[in-house]
Amino acid sequence: MNGFRDKKDEKCKMNAWKRYGMIFMAGLLITGSAAGAGAFLYKGNVQAEEKQEVSLNIADRDVEEETQEDAEEETEAQTEQPKKSFNKIENVETGDTAIVTTDVSDIVENCMPSIVAIDTKGVEEVQMYYYGTQKYEVKGAGSGIIVAQNDDELLIATNSHVVVNATEMSVCFTVDAEDPADLVVPAKIKGMDKGYELAVLAVKLEDIPDEVRSQLKIASLGSSEKTKVGEAAIAIGNALGYGQSVTSGIISAKDREVTIDNFSKELFVTDASINFGNSGGALLNAKGQVIGINVAKEAGDGSEGMGYSIPIDTAIPVLENLINKETRDLKSNAERGYLGATVVDVSSDAKELYSMPEGAFVYEVSEDSAAEKAGIKKGDVITKFDGDTITDKDELIDKISYFAVGETVTLEVQTANNGEYVSREVEVTLQEGVGVQTEAEEEQGADDQNNNDNDIPQNEEIPEFNFPGLEGFMFGNGENGIF
Incomplete structure (x- = not known):
């Protein structure tokens, strides 16, 4: 994999104390780091497909909500089974103490192959007091969600601030591999929309070993419009660059207007912990569907448990545009075009x-x-x-x-x-x-x-x-x- 095999002793452990984020506005920290074929989103594992026009793996939104009676019957049926199913979050009371535990392990196990860690390198120019400017290499970490595949590439959604200044990027898949180095592959920016804080990375399918590729999944995209305040929320991401971690909570608020520099959108608020490195990671509902893309956290004095996520309904049309763009290489000054x-x-x-x-x-x-x-x-x-x-x-x-x-x-x-x-x-x-x-x-x-x-x-x-x-x-x- 040309330069990535030297990571054989690492299993995607990112450098945690480099540059994970950037300040968007007072009290708000971005939780990641700065730094042309049709695509097909489908349910199931990543495999070779014939070239098709873009579509998204969006869960059926026309299915009627289950009635209370249906829910009660399903709960009774699950209770009778010797092995519990955790397709939904269950609150379990233990005796008279009423201790509440939440088990999301089945959801996490099913969705983790859709989540990646992103490692970036870039160059930052720093103004020196006596010596003009000097350039330094900076590293960063973020998260991403596998959202599409075309004939040649696997396509990964993330936040634009995770990769905007990166000169080199790699992604680390969250599946099992005999050789940990097989999990790390190079990536390129396929498209970016800073106005929506979204970007798509492309990974060549030929760079992914068959053992790894057979385990990867395309994320299922839910409906943020139908999501209600108080519903369960699960955040998965590359927190602090150490690798994937899981936090859970609820949707605390919807349609909360947030402005950070040139980014101003209505976002989800969740009390599921969103940490540096989580940017670009998934916010899931109790069905394991992506309902948001984590983007920021409240970091001001007196704030606690306020993470922000881009609603998936806002992200979908932007991602549909980005995944269909031609993957391009940066041109030299002699090659690139100019407007004049x-x-x-x-x-x-x-x-x-x-x-x-x-x-x-x-x-x-x-x-x-x-x-x-x-x-x-x-x-x-x-x-x-x-x-x-x-x-x-x-x-x-x-x-x-x-x-x-x-x-x-x-x-x-x-x-x-x-x-x-x-x-x-x-x-x-x-x-x-x-x-x-x-x-x-x-x-x-x-x-x-x-x-x-x-x-x-x-x-x-x-x-x-x-x-x-x-x-x-x-x-x-x-x-x-x-x-």
Whole structure:
């Protein structure tokens, strides 16, 4: 497995005290770490399948809820059997003491082959007081859920913050293997949507030994809409990077609005413990169905037992889009395409004051560039790239770096019109960069191409920008994204 066999003495034990999370807002910690074929989601073990259009392994939502009478009959039947079944969580009273115990072992045993641990490596640039900036390797840990398979790949859902800055990723499966090294395989980012805090990783099927592959399962996706407050909740994930652990509790609240930087969604609240490394892991109901993807925990003073999970009904349409994307490799500066534009971030004050959409603000469009030919204008806001939501300039620049010169990509652009923003789609054929270095020059430490599209320095203060409705307003923080 090219570089992963040296882990033979480890069984997916991740480095626990490196970088598991990142602060999204005061009192909220992300619980993980930063760092083109159709897919088919099906019930059962991971096996070879003919190429099919994407579908999700969604549990039947049209089945009527069982009546109280049916439930009582089922309970009586189970009581008569010598061996108890724990397909549902049972509360067992012992004598007069009424001690309550919860056994979820059967659920966990059935679902664990669908859960993976994620290990990441990346490079972080740190500003030094006297010596400029220095780069350091950082490691992180997170969790993932096996949600799909196509002809060549196994597809794993996780949080975007787990892998967003990672340069190298591996996943560790939670099944038995004679050689523990067989459980660890390399992975690539297939797609990411930071606006929803979701990403999909791809693992080549050929990298998974048959012994391991035969035990893996595709997770069954339940219904978060039908989930009720007070229902049982089971969280499985790579807590603290030590490997999979299980906690249980209840759904404490639904539709709780949570805002963390550019991520703002209605989430589940659960008192099942969500710890660093749990990001991207599963929140299950009593049937073993995934009802949420764990994303954050409350870490402020006075808070206890408040974990947050993305409802699966919110995640499903995003995942359906991501699992169908082409798995791409990061392009070198000489290979990657460019728009021929400069983008900046828009401050939260500007967004609120002028009702501006979230995205990458077009500060400059080069003459005769790909952007100009596509009709992108100074003052537009790019909100989607290749179907993925764009929340800031860094996300746009990151996504375009996976596309080659000459490729045509669909962008969603919003333009100010009489105080309102109007959305439209444009097709852009990516151009070559201006003054692009060769790969040899890059290896010798040449400046990054992001500084070469025009004469605006990367850290120059952004001057006032005037266009109807935004006269004299300052944008960004002095960090331009030129590409």
